[in-house]
Amino acid sequence: MNNTLSERKYIIIGVFVLVGLAFIARLFYIQVIDDSYKLDARNQAFRYTTEFPVRGYIYDRKNKLLVYNEAAYDLMVTPKEVKELDTADFCKLLDITKDDFLKKMKKAVQAPNSPRKPSIFEKQLSPQDYAALQERLYRFHGFFVQSRTLRKYPMKIAANMLGYIGEADKDMTERDPYYNEGDYLGISGVEKTYEKVLRGKKGMHILMVDVNNSPKGSYMNGLYDTIAQPGKSLQSTLDADLQLYGEQLMQNKVGSIVAIEPQTGEVLALVTSPSYDPNLLVGRARNKNFSKLYLDTIRVPLFNRATMASYPPGSTFKLVESLIGQQEGVLTPETKYPCSAGYAPLGGHPKCEVHPSPLALYDAIGYSCNSYFSYVFKSIIENKKYHDTYKAFEAWRNIALSFNIGRKTNSDLANELRGNIPSIKYYDKVFGKGAWKASTVISLGIGQAEMGITPLQNANVATIIANKGWYYTPHIVKAINDNPNDTTLNRFKVKHNTAITDPTIYDNVIEGMSHVTESGTAHLLKIEGVEYCAKTGTAENPHGRDHSVFVAFAPKNNPKIAIAVLVENAGWGASWAGPIATLMMEKYLNGKVVRKDLEKTMMDANLIDQPKWEPKKKKK
């Protein structure tokens, strides 16, 4: 009996071992196979805090500070961890209502947020509010504060050029996983084009918390933490004083100024008007201010006209026209054409002003003779050497394109418009194949018709003429972290040649531009001690009065500044754009302006609130 009973030990041991094996199998499953527990553990015991890097500062060409940062604090919430919250006390501290509180909590729970994930409860607390909150934060489980930096603009200039910061949305996070929803990033302007340079690199800290959500030090002594790398600073090519001066001149006017240093392609000033105080698009009032600016469809302050508005070039295109004519061998400085207050072959259209006739190239540029350049355009298109209008037109167009008209300059200014030089295909569609000729599209010769050019492109044309045939891509940044040779900037060190490289061709046009300032349309605008070259323009447009346009460079020899000014619906080029352009050049070259009366007239003039149309319309 005892012996058989003794056999029972195997059954007992068998049961014990089976239970042990079942446990080990179960452990293997939950510890090795099933990963969900590891995730749960991390979620509840780790708090991932992002260390946002300091965004790079932006300086002007003389190292004047344009953009810096100021600390702000986001109050974050992890809804799942909120417990035993004294809501009334909490709301009072934050100065919000109970309804606000519930709304914010709801938002924090719903997608794309989640109860387990920290999200922003209250944005951008001021340092004062933060100080008050911080003392009592320990009582509010599930809440913590994350510091962020906000942009500040001490000079309040160049808003559209610098651009603004916004939050990454879902779309953005899908396109670039670097961003989490709510992260700040550059949306426009330099902030956008140099986002990767300015943003630096986010850091991540893993903090351990206990069941009461109180911090218990960093995980593995920070082994898995990454330190935020501050963004790099930018040195802009902008001359802050000149920019400010330009903005003052353009106040209460619609239009833009672009000034470029010809030898380098560096943009010295990029004014668009109306503009806004860049500080408006920062901080808690950002959204309110943004919609206000965004909805201002009259002044459109968020629109960067310098790069985004395409205008008919008007008479300023006659410069390019003169260059092409010479290049194509149909024009010399001695070539003369008549003018009878208009282009006679087409019954006096395009019209012209009264001036000596017939006249040669320099005077034609000086007086901006429409008739003359209609003849020139006709001679280019009907050039014998091609025996074919289409081929001649294509040659004309290609040369114009090489001046970066109708083509993006590929500058580092975000959002640039291409402009337009109509193509053969376009005219075939409009008029029918072979059904058009030089006289059909004669107004191209004076920069009208479908032609479009941005102020930036126009300034670049002035640069090309100043340089006699070449240019560097216009750019707004000259050094990154004080390093002018940063590879990001390499593309601005490539010299571009136009299709016209013979300097004498340019000399002839420069001579003509000199005539403009001495005896021509701009003879009343003098800069003390500076001989400069210019071309006025009065661009017809379907939106109202003519645009006042002016392109120039100075000094005539060894130019230091090339400039294009456009004032919308202001009439004659010499009456608004001209004075503003010369004042800008005077300011830049002489360091001070002696024509105080003119300066005052320009600054005080309000062209925004006057009607766009004039009862009696003059054309030129």
Added chain:
Amino acid sequence: MERKVSSNIFSDVDWVTVLLYLLLITMGWLNIYSAVYNEDHHVITDMSQKYGKQLLWIGTSLLIALIILIIDEKFYTAFAYLIYGVFLLACIAVPFLGREVKGSRSWFRFGDFGIQPAEFMKFAANLAIAKFLSNQFIKISDYRNTIITLLIIGVPLIVIKVLQDETGLAIVFVTFIFTLYREGLSVNYLLLGFTAIVLFVLALMVNNIYLFVIIGSLCVVATLFIKRNRKNLFVVAVVGLIACSMVKGTSTVYEHMEEHQKVRIDVLLGRGTVNLKKEGYNVNQAKIAIGSGGFAGKGYLNGTQTKYDFVPEQDTDFIFCTVGEEWGFLGSSLVIILELVLIIKVIFMAERQRSAFSRIYGYGVASVLFFHLTINVGMTIGLAPVIGIPLPFFSYGGSSLWSFTILLFIFIKLDSHRLSILR
């Protein structure tokens, strides 16, 4: 009467068992240190902290072990009933004389320290069972003796459950069924118990109508394979009826359970919606802690779930979570294996006894240890309901450590005299 003359009391002690014991309590102590690790009190002997106190319990346990080895082995046989009686009285008295601690009425308090007599009831009952069943004229197959044995086990169970309301401490006594089985209890009792558990679980999980149909068809199938005489048919019918009444009775039993017990069963079986913040919290946190340990664990003192209090009772009933989190699958398997090795070693030692008393006592030791291991580890990995009983040699606590030490060392002492004549 010839006796082997021992040169000293330690000569026949099974040192492997003692070493296993020492290994387990050391591991336990280190894990308690990690579970309640406090940087402000990082000295492991700091008496203000639990790991310091546990060191005190370990020291005293070793002293007790020594005393047990010194006392003559005849003491335990001679005074088995007396010891049983004394501790049973203590268990009865404690609700009336002891001070209530955290709603528990199972403690005698002496200043900072407390003693739970119910913990010591285990070895006392084990002694009494051994004493009773080792009587050569007693056959357990005699139903009267079965009843007496069940009384020896059942009285303390009921006293502790009813008077002290300590389910965990009470339910342990069920484990002596293994001892009784080894001593000749019909296997039917074990099967009955097992079937009862299975049917209880099934009755809660599956529509009872299906169970009745299944039981009925099993009975019909059974009649096809057995000799269809009157007796067999009667047995089948009775078994079927008992099974059906068990199913039927389940809901009644369940309804009469206390709310927290119902909830624990629901959590284990995943019935209804388990709120992981409330009733499901402990088990879920335990699983998270263990599960997050992975294959090799997070490393000693690097656990976050236990150290930072996500797991409740992480130093006592849920100490296994610390093992799982910091030592991973390797460490937790090792602990289970070590505990099982000790238990199976005890069974083999029991089987080598000439004395029935020693053998029966040895089986009791193995059964008690196994029950604690099963329930304690089982509840942390979601295989057993949450019942608050300690992991042998690991969990923090003086009473439990003393109790396990006494339980084990009495057997080691008995074993060291296995070559003496039959008692």
